Amino acid sequence: MRRTTFDGASLIPNRNGTKKMISFRYLFKYLLLGILGLYIAVSQPSAILAEVASKQAQQHQAELLNEKGQRQLNQGQAAEALQTWQQATKFYQQLKDTEGITGTLINQSVALQAMNLHLQGCKILVKALKIDSEICAISADLSDYSTKRLVESELEKLQKPISVHILGLKNLGNVLRRLGKLSESELVLKKTLLIAQQLPNFDTSGILLSLSNTEKSIYQQARDRYIWIEEPLFKKKTVNFIQEQAHQVLNDYQSLIDTPRIPIAIRLQAQLHRLSLLLDFQKWIKAESNLGNTQLAGIQSQINQQIRPSVEQILKIYSAFSELPANQSVYTKLNFANSLNQIPDEQLHSVALQYAESALQTAKATGEQRLMSNAYGTLGKLDKQQVRSRTYLEQAMSLAQSIQAWDIAYQWQWELGRLYRLSRDFEKANQFYAAAIKNLDKTRSDILLINSDIQFAFKEKVEPLYHEYISLLLHLGKSSKAYLKQAIELQEQLNFAEVENFLRCGRFLEASVNSNFRHPIEDLPAIIYLIKLADRVEVAVKTPQDIYRHTVDFNLVEQPLDNLFELVQNLDFIDTQSSNSLIYSQTVYQLLFEPIKQYLPQSGALGFVLDSYFQSLPLAMLYDGEQYLIDKYNISVGSSAKQLQQSLSQPTETLISGVSQISPSFYNPIVPKNLQPLPQVKIEIENIKKSNPSTSTLVDAEFTSQSFKQINENNSFSVIHLSTHAQFSSDIEQTFVLAWDTPLNVKDLKFLVQNKSSLDLLVLSACQTAKGDRRSFLGIAGMAAQAGARGILASLWLVDAESTIQLMSKFYDGLKHGLTKAEALRLAQLSLSKSDKYFHPYYWAGFILVGG
CATH class of the missing domain: 3.40.50.1460 (Rossmann fold)
Incomplete structure (x- = not known):
């Protein structure tokens, strides 16, 4: 489940808030209004006195609405809080209260972000701060490099910002991170910190937490991109950056934790983020060590030694979870439960279940269905008893569907598909996987466009769903080729999802590329699909008459493919004897193409639809022992059969x-x-x-x-x-x-x-x-x-x-x-x-x- 963080979504305080200085400002304003009202009552007509009384009433109403919105958000009622703050903004606009307008617009942004509407939340923030809306742009003509320069320019325009501006800037840094604009987020938060440090007695802990979270995301981005790097020197450079970044962020969190008199909520969130980073870094180091990187052994030991003490520190301040607003309490408990579940310890697993159950009770008390769905879903993932797990997940799915929260509904359907597949109830597994894909498709443009967790971990958080379902369909395809056809169509859908995620452009319509062309079109006599699954490679051939399939054990094909990829990417490829390159290309041909040769035409056109593992394969140089593939076939590659016409x-x-x-x-x-x-x-x-x-x-x-x-x-x-x-x-x-x-x-x-x-x-x-x-x-x-x-x-x-x-x-x-x-x-x-x-x-x- 996607981690939800609340790192300083500070609101403009109300009369019962904790920001005494700002509350006193309103008290002073009331005092001035009272004196002014007395003066007017003596010296001016009654109409003017009525007008002043009306403004006092509007001011009072605006502040009451601010308080109401705060309570609603704390209970997880983000949509209601948004409406309340929109009403408050209207009162401040009538009063021409610039600071009040700015504050309620910031509050609106916080509510939108709580609803996962990060792009809209960003646009409200830049409106509040009166800076260029292009800063929020994702699919605009501006590149990220240009956007960063724009951010620098806009920040320079801010003249003597007040406290409310600092709150807005901090939230802008947070929302830019959630949009995947990490360098821009880092830039905004560093500028915010610099401004805040110049104000007397300003608590900067929330800004420091936000900045650390952005630096953590930069680490995650580098770690996820590292998966696909193969060039040795670049790989070594990236390994060093990942290590340095992880250590720096861990130290930043620890410094924040050790700071005296910081709010307990900030300390708790810093501890939770540090624990999750420790676990993630440990997992990455272990994977690298298993691949032969012996230099990481010492680091792995250091990280392992920090995990238990980190858990103990959090357990000691259990009461801090209850001091948080209800919605934050639910998510922080669930995040902690997910972290505990990654540690191989039965006792800690039991503690994880307790925290998840506690989160569920808190969520039930609010009556908010999204909170309850997340709590039930987390319990379903944690509970090892299959019957209870299914029950929890079904409740989570039902709640998510009732409020059309497709971004979480698909996660619970995915988990149910896994459970039914494990119990070999393939028909039910098929139903849930299909529903998960359908709901992911409904919200895919939002998830891929404005969810940095998915952008930077597509291979871990989206691709496995498709691959698991493709694998299931291929299993069912033994009895019906309709399932085989569905499997290759699903691979095409995954290919387009990858392009969308790459472009960060929302839904990419295949028709936009293939429409309005006046040239005659001919169908290909054969289209070959190469799909890498967890333990095997699936080769499918689609002809106008039928679909054929061949399966290869991945262990057989992995080394020849790696050798071929390494050969063609090497700067010395030109100096390699042709006979040496033929060895690798012929081995790959024999494993993948020789078994399907009988289904291919003798010559003519061939189309290829390749999954991400094979997309840089130089098909033209594959060798059958006598000829290259290009000697017999015209070759084209596409994301789908339609694109290959x-x-x-x-x-x-x-x-x-x-x-x-x-x-x-x-x-x-x-x-x-x-x-x-x-x-x-x-x-x-x-x-x-x-x-x-x-x-x-x-x-x-x-x-x-x-x-x-x-x-x-x-x-x-x-x-x-x-x-x-x-x-x-x-x-x-x-x-x-x-x-x-x-x-x-x-x-x-x-x-x-x-x-x-x-x-x-x-x-x-x-x-x-x-x-x-x-x-x-x-x-x-x-x-x-x-x-x-x-x-x-x-x-x-x-x-x-x-x-x-x-x-x-x-x-x-x-x-x-x-x-x-x-x-x-x-x-x-x-x-x-x-x-x-x-x-x-x-x-x-x-x-x-x-x-x-």
């Missing part, structure tokens, strides 16, 4: 943009160092123009971000060819194309979709994948989706410039003579592979066509 694409309106010299964009912080100029770009452009004279060009200083956008706004190109350095990565901020003045981030291409252009093909020459990143295919697919391109031609590694000129020239010649994109690419690759100079796979095997 082949189209005839004779380029008409074409735009070619390129950078041949070192330009200002080379010095951008996100761009790898030591990139070389590309003098061959001009030759490549001239060769392409020979195949298509009606071509527009932007070369070197002409190719700025603004000129590129402007020319596309004024024209509708069917082909855009970018001959410049580009990089693809599973990290959206490391995926870009270099214009003359700046890198074009993936988000910078969104205007192509917004202009409803009929972009049939996007070609990226001189591109490469990010260092050691096996999931870099996501960058290619994401760029195609963001640009609205039907197809994208790119390479998995940085290839030779001169050979690329020849390949691109042959490719465009093929399109000119009426070939499909896949046919044209195949013939271009064959022209190199059969040549005396460029026969090595390094020169031609990295090019892939994504889409049709």
Whole structure:
């Protein structure tokens, strides 16, 4: 279950609040109003006296509403609290009370965040603070790098902020973290701390807690991305960063815990966060040690020694849980229970159940169904007795469904699917897995867009649901091929969810890429699906007549695949003897493709739908003992069968943009160092123009971000060819194309979709994948989706410039003579592979066509 944290969602205090200084301000205001009222009663007409009395009443009503909203939120009634604070804002607006307006808007944001509406909460906060709303933008044209610069600029505008502004800034830092904008969150919270430290007697513990939580998220982000890094030096650098970040955050939490006279709620939350980080770091270190990293053994021992004392410290202040407002008490108890359950100790497991049961009683007392659903669901996950576990989970699911809380309903249905699968009741397991997928789909745009926990742990918190259900469907598929068809459709759905998560753009509609194309379409005679599950690889072949399946033990294929991936990613690949590369590629072919060979056509077109494990596999160089795959087949890769439909694409309106010299964009912080100029770009452009004279060009200083956008706004190109350095990565901020003045981030291409252009093909020459990143295919697919391109031609590694000129020239010649994109690419690759100079796979095997 997703951890819910309450790290300083400070509200503007009311008359019964703890902030004495602010309450005194209101008392002083009443005193002034009373004196003023006495003066007016003597010297002014009765109409003015009535007006003053009315303002006093409005002021009193606004404060009563503030108090009411606070009580409602504390009871978990976030929606009701939001409405109450909206009413309070209206009173303050009538009174023209600027500080009151700001405070109630901040309160509204807190309520929205409690409802998991973080994006709306962010927008309310920037309105309260009078700063640019683009700070909250996720899918806007601004990259995260640009957004960070915007945050810096906006924070500089704040002049002598008062206490209410500090509360707003702290909450802004919190909500930016929950939106996954970690560098921006860190920046805001550090600025907030600096301002608060300049005010006398201001308690900064809540800000320090928020900042530590953001630093913890930065650790989690690095740890999750590390899973896909394979290049040794980059991997070592990331390991060092993860360790340093974890130790620093653990120390920050401990410093906060040791601070005298901090509020008990802050101390408790710091202890809980520190414990969860200890457990997470321990798990990561153990996994790394099992993979052979012996240097972590000493660190593992240090971390293990800190876990028990951390638990004991929390158990000693049990009463602190009860001092929290009801909603915070429920979530903190559940978080502690989940942490205790990760420790292999039966006694602590019993304590975890006690805390979860206590949370349930508190939740029942509030009557709030979301709180009760979370408590029942946690009990269902913790209880080892299957009958009780099912009962708890069914109650949790029912409550979540009754309030349409699909973001938690799918979690309980997932757990029920697991339980029924373990008990071999496959039909019921099928029902619950299907319901979980359906409810995840309902809320997927919100979960992937505005939930940083999911953004940074997609592989752990979303992908397993799909893979478990695919595995179940394949088991059921032994008796019915309808289940097999459903399994491959589910893999396609997972592929699109991954692209959405990469783009952080909400729902990505496949139709937006495949619509409005005038070229005839032909179906592929065979589509191959490669799906990696926990212990095996599933290979499925879909033809117009039937679906066929082959299963391979993962232990057999893992090492040959790793060898092949390592070979092609190595900078010395070009110097590797072709015979050595044939050994790896032939082994992979024999394991995965030889058993399904009988279901494939003798030649023609093949489409591939690959899960994330296989997406950087150089399919063209797979070898059957006599021929490469490319010798017989036109190959295209897509996220789904629909995306692979082949189209005839004779380029008409074409735009070619390129950078041949070192330009200002080379010095951008996100761009790898030591990139070389590309003098061959001009030759490549001239060769392409020979195949298509009606071509527009932007070369070197002409190719700025603004000129590129402007020319596309004024024209509708069917082909855009970018001959410049580009990089693809599973990290959206490391995926870009270099214009003359700046890198074009993936988000910078969104205007192509917004202009409803009929972009049939996007070609990226001189591109490469990010260092050691096996999931870099996501960058290619994401760029195609963001640009609205039907197809994208790119390479998995940085290839030779001169050979690329020849390949691109042959490719465009093929399109000119009426070939499909896949046919044209195949013939271009064959022209190199059969040549005396460029026969090595390094020169031609990295090019892939994504889409049709």
